[in-house]
Amino acid sequence: MRADARKNYDHILTVARDVVAEHGVNASMRDIARRAGVGPATLLRHFPTREALFEALVCSKLDALTQKADELETSTRPDEAILSWFREWIAFARAQKGVVAMMAAAHTNPDSALYASCAAVHSASARLLARAQGEGRARADMNGDDLFGLMLALGWLVDLPSFAPRADHLIDIVTSAILGKPVEQRC
Incomplete structure (x- = not known):
């Protein structure tokens, strides 16, 4: 994985951990992408x-x-x-x-x-x-x-x-x- 892609991946996981802690498994994928500052396509590329x-x-x-x-x-x-x-x-x-x-x-x-x-x-x-x-x-x-x-x-x-x-x-x-x-x- 390229360094920038790895950085995005790690950042998305960090944000997702926080969002899931707040909302559980029903946390919105869209909300995770928004809070991570990435587009939905980037989120789905890492986590389909x-x-x-x-x-x-x-x-x-x-x-x-x-x-x-x-x-x-x-x-x-x-x-x-x-x-x-x-x-x-x-x-x-x-x-x-x-x-x-x-x-x-x-x-x-x-x-x-x-x-x-x-x-x-x-x-x-x-x-x-x-x-x-x-x-x-x-x-x-x-x-x-x-x-x-x-x-x-x-x-x-x-x-x-x-x-x-x-x-x-x-x-x-x-x-x-x-x-x-x-x-x-x-x-």
Whole structure:
């Protein structure tokens, strides 16, 4: 990428991050272009779809999230790893308002710009679950798809203002169902 194009790209991402923080995933692409001081064609040249823009915005965060799963896989007991993973996921979901719904729509669509990121999170989740199941610490009747679905549902739920204050409690409920045992109450 040419230096001026890279500068535009980086500037658009910086502006988009601010606009999305204000308006969530429904932020106007036109507003992003206007605030960045570029034309709509320039924005679309760098990010041909809203999903492509969001993929660029969250890619490094999702990479860090999947890296965290790798660390949890080797450094923590399997049941603690699942609980920590859910907490990391919810922290991500809270910081990326509205992106969970986009990921839910993209995770089975290989043509989506978010597909690869979703696949990485799904794979990391499945590995953590398989490890816990292998040691008898998680339900045997669920798979990686189930876990990813629960993560998406919980991420969507805590994105709602009425449920956000209950996020930790909801994580405890979901993880205790996965692990087949109650966890410490936080209410």
